[in-house]
Amino acid sequence: MEKSKIINYWDKRAxxxxxxxxAELxxxxxxxxxTEISHITPIKPGMKVLDIGTGAGFLAILCSEQGGDVTGIDLSxxxxxxxxxxxxxxxxxxxFQVMDAETLLxxxxxxxxxxxxxxxWLLPNTTLAYQEWLRVLKPNGTLINIDANYGQDSFTDYQSLNADHAHHTLGNNMLVESEAIKQxxxxxxxxxPQTDIGILKHLGVNDIHLDTEIYLRIYSEQDAFYNPTPIFLISVTKS
Structure with missing residues (x-):
């Protein structure tokens, strides 16, 4: 998949x-x-934070509210x-900067x-991405990656979601385009997350925390922000 197609898709969704x-904020x-982030590493005033794939700035704004010195990047x-x-x-x-998550400047x-x-799930070279993210991290710094095994689900088969869910606003063409990108x-x-953990170990990271229960706490009800694919959280502390 050419990255230009990924950029074009997310530009249209902006x-x-x-x-x-x-609304989620x-x-x-x-x-x-x-609360989930703070359990892993409380964000203190002046703490330098990088939000990868910031999108519309949701996590960046949350971290800034806690006093973080935040940078957000996105390819779109x-x-x-x-x-x-x-x-x-x-x-x-x-x-905020336009930047490739696999080639951090x-x-x-x-x-x-x-x-x-x-x-x-949107990155063609996951190993390179993790390598870059670890590179820009300070010693004793923390990497948190939240994602899901989206490959096991079809984005065009979410009809069971509540009518107010954001997914229903996309239209079939956008859903088909999203599914093609994913595939x-x-x-x-x-x-x-087994593949992610394997990549991190290959990169020399041994102290890896995996939370597969986070989706039960975050998505306890099927509201407009509900994610039907169980998310996981991986965090590591750089030695």
């Missing part, structure tokens, strides 16, 4: 995605996410524009926390 993320989900220029608008809306000074050991949500990414044909 407006509706941004509206959904603004006002929902009980926002506090749930901060329209998403970055939405993120900037949302940060301004909530009066947060966040550094930051120096080694720059960030205290590197965090990502629902991004790895073109190698990680989506591998078992997850």
């Amino acid at each position: 407006d509706s995605f941004s509206k959904n993320k603004r 006002k929902s009980t989900h926002a506090q749930k996410w901060i 220029p329209d998403m970055i524009q939405s993120a900037k608008q949302n940060a301004d809306r909530y009066n947060h000074d966040i550094h 930051f120096n080694d050991e720059t960030f205290d926390l590197v965090i990502s949500r629902n991004v790895t 073109s990414i190698p990680i989506n044909h591998q078992p997850r």
Whole structure:
């Protein structure tokens, strides 16, 4: 899959995605996410945070609210524009940049926390991505990756979701396009999170925390933000 197709898809989704993320910021989900992150590493004032695949800036804004010095990157220029608008809306000074998650333009050991949500499934080279994320992490810094085994589900078969779910606003053409992108990414044909853990071990990371119960806490009800595919959370501390 050419990355231009991925960029084009998310550019088209930027407006509706941004509206959904603004609503999520006002929902009980926002506090749930901060609670989960804080259990792993509390965000302290001045802490340097990198939000990979920031989208409309949801996690970036949450981390900034906790006092973090936040940078958010995304491959989609329209998403970055939405993120900037949302940060301004909530009066947060966040550094947003268009950047490839597999080729980070930051120096080694720059960030205290590197965090990502629902991004790895879109990356053609998962090993390179994890390698880059670990590279820009400070010693004793934390990497948190939240994703799901989306390859086992079909995005065109979510009819059972509540009518107010964001997925229903996409239309069939966008769902088909999303499914085609997903099928073109190698990680989506591998078992997850086992493959992720194998990659991290190959990169020399031994202290790996895996949480496969997080979806029960975050998605305890089928609201507009419900994810029908069970998410997992992987966190590591860089030695």
